[in-house]
Amino acid sequence: MTHNTPLSPRPLRHLSEVHRRVLTAAQLRSHGVTSAELTEQCRPGGPWQSLLPNVILLHPGPPTSEEWLHGALLYAARESAPGVPSQPTAEDPHRPAYAEAVITGLAALTLHGFASAPPLLSLDHVDVLVPRMRRLRSAGYVRVLRTPSLPTPRTVTGLPVAPVPRALADAVAELTDAGAVRRLLTEAVRAGHCEPASVVRELTVAKLLNRPHVVDAVDSLLAEGRAIAEDRLYRMVREYGLPDPVWNVDLRLPGGPHLGGVDAYWPEQAVAVELDTRAPRQDEDALWSEYARKREHLERLGITVVYITPKKLRVSLEQQAAVVRTALMASGDRDPAAYVVVLPR
Template identity: 85%
Template structure:
């Protein structure tokens, strides 16, 4: 039997091409390949090669990046039934479901299209995320990462891939260079893959915010994220025809205490917008309490405060503009607000 000999008794035509080149030993047995025959095909110099425990490459020569990714998932995924899953329609190639496994780390970021992540051909290792209780070990080019709760994967080129925030955290965990960390975090936000808070939340869960080079990169990320959110707020006001506010101001009572900074304020209507760009760190509850106290104080003075998150500005700017417009229109039905002093924010 050569590597071009069809397997029997079940043909492979229902599989996509890459899945005809990389199969598990369980799948090969389901296709009629006996253990002795498998060992013969995988002998030194033979037409097949064992890429990973229980995973076979069905052609001579090195594996492609695509084959390495599928092999890593075949190794790590939980099989619901032995062999190849149920056959699809004749005109529908089968794409195996890789249960309880997904690509993460730098390989995932490359698949997500990050220019700051190295190409797959130069990555010696592929990280695979699995549930904590799975009995798997790191082997060959596959590093097994465990988590108490798997995130919902994204499908990228037919592969289950960790969401960007989780993939970033898993990649950063292995990076000691602050420049590399900063580039990954910056691209995640700048290119619209996710919001800064979601990245920081994953870094916090991974206990990476105690590393100085990560903290420095996070500070830069949050500053960049706020700048992006402010730009979206400017565009929202302009594109949806809201009246011009005064931007980035501090409010004070005459001769009294500082009331807090605001991103936009309409003095005649006593309506304010505040961007909620809190970083989800250990002191999140205390910071939220501060937000709440400021909002309640301003509202007692008759000032309506609209909180908007960067994500809402990105995904539903028209809806947020309608909320602000409603608050402006309702100002005539409210009692006049207390007089406050408006100063440029320091």
């Protein structure tokens, strides 16, 4: 096996070709390349080069972005059992090629399509998640991050990539630029990559919410997420022909206590919609208890409360419209609700 001519860079969608351009020393030996031949091929000025420890680039030019990532995964992946191929084959093209290795951090966000993430080859390292018990050190441009449990990866251009919330948390952990953190978190929600709650959950697990610039960015993230959810709620009412509600109002008993605010209310049917935009922070249990108390109080007064999450509005708008329509239609079969005062919020 010789590759004496540099291969031209190819876009990431052509990732399958990289399996012939970057191989481990063990894979080369399995193809009949002896240690002496490998040393000769990788000599200074030779046709091959060492990309990482025991990872060989089979041409003399600089690596492309796909070769760079593939090499990082080959370095971090657990070696296959003897006689078991570690690369996809023609007979089994979908077989996982990278055992126990997942790209995360800024490189993962770039692969997910974040415009605010830097180009791959401008990064000085690529973060790779591996199980905590693996005995593997960071080397070259690969930074090894150990984790108690690997996240279920998304396949992006054939590579195992951490889901956006986890990749964000790992990227934010190393960023000190408040503007960069805010741009990444805002794009995650604005571009529909994920919901704010899932991001805050990962940031909480990573113990990053004690950093002031992260807290400020999270506040902006939550405000952005709520604004987007409200826009989708307006669109749901408009596009699916629901009667117009009164928007963003407070409910209270005449001369009595405040019952709480709701995002939409249909007074004639006594149906309320509230967006569940709770962020999973340390006070989540207390906040949920407050939600539950308000809902129980309103329902005792004969008011139906429909809770909708931003994610449901994003992925199943028609289904959520059907839920609200059913609640409105069912109002005629219920006892009349108590009279409540409706005030702008």
